[in-house]
Amino acid sequence: MKQTGFTLIELMIAMALGLIIAASATLLFLSGQKNLVLQNSANRLQDDQSFGLSYLTSHIRMANLNNNLATVKPNVAKSGIIFNKNNLPSGVTGHADFNDKYSSLTTQDESNFVSTGAVKNDQLVIQYRPAEVGGFDCAGGKIDSRDEFIVERYFVRADNSPANHETTAQEKKVLACAAGRYSIPEEGATETLDSTLYNNGEIILKRVELFKVRFLVQDGSAKKYMTLEDYADLTSDQPRILSVQLAVISRASDATTESTVPVAPTFKLWSDFEVTLNSGQPRRYLRTPIVQTVALRNALGDR
Template structure:
């Protein structure tokens, strides 16, 4: 209490204390560290979730899309009385020339639908391939083609696998299949525009490549398999060897962006380097390769150079 001029006064002043500058700086630093740790955990969890989602999408592409393609490829040349598939085989399971669908060799009206190179891709300087197969439904019942349409018994179906843009904005390129029928008057049912149409088989495909496996009857190469592109096969001189297998290669991507890390920008596919075009989004990508033997195009090499005797 204070006395002032004979008047008793009561003081309400109290001493107070606060953070020192050092304490305040320490608090700010601790807050920043905690915030950084929370952000790091969030980014890590987001990256993990994104990677897992993309991994699931890539697995679906392998399990469903690639297996569907392989299953239909095994049907190639079904119902054809000629087992040897070449560019001259009428009804040949691998459609690579006009003769395979019963046209004259000089008729190029359907050439854009044959097995060839020239499709779109997300790879620098390397176009995607197109694979065209045909087979006859000999099962006696209706079976589905690659677009889930019924194939009547004894009907011959032609299926074209190729890369095109998705009809959904932002989805990019995908592997599609366009199915039609082969009749005495030609091909019916295929999309009028060879760069569009067809049903989606595998989403998120940057590249699709194929190689044709051949066997020759030359003694030095008997039993050995060589793999050629469609153009390399057609460039062979003389009578061409039969096609007995097909190698398929795919570069597939997920849909979720990868956060906070670098991703591969170049891949090896069927022995060739495939560099991505610049500006491609940072996505999880992987390659798939498979080899399918054409069960309806079996070739048997018989060695008649040695005479066998009893007991030998």
């Protein structure tokens, strides 16, 4: 009687081919999943930056709004960018450490990046007088008066509710805004800047690893960019500020094992400013820099 079927060798070959095909399919599936996770992380990172920076710049554009002087610089009362107490009107009192902690300056908080040395985060403080009621300041406080000046402080701080995998100090950093207000005092009277300016504020953008500021200034007949630190260090002849340029580096919410994501990326934020991620990172994340320039429309002209 004639018998049909696989020989032992044919069976082994068939099983080997089946294993190869199954392994290839599994590899393609895992690779696709990894790429999908990376793509979703990139999309969420881009969306977060887009919404966060859009919100931030919409408020910075209001700096110096309804001020009777167009000049934005230190020692000018009601100037749209605050560098010290002299930018507050006479009679308005602020925190005892206002100049050192709550004005526009380069903070002592180190970012997650290095350049020629450690790169510290900046803090930007603006003020404006609202044109209408019904809106909100950067921290969500309702604007119910046009007779008050609103002061907004943008800074980097630790997240009070980080994700479980965010265990290091740098992984917990966020960009936040705190806001306070004051009324113009009558002659001989005093007003106090709201203490809400000095609290933790509200989060604008999570997972921020660097926040830097520089200004486009009018230096005689020429214009040039100056970092916030260099500008604040000037003791005399501070040029007039025309626009603000913000540089932010933030990271994705989830870590990745994708080898195409560099362990120590380098970003060129400005023509003369390049930063590299600190070494010894606990996890690999997708990171993206974004630079935004905001023209101070209320600081133009000769009024």
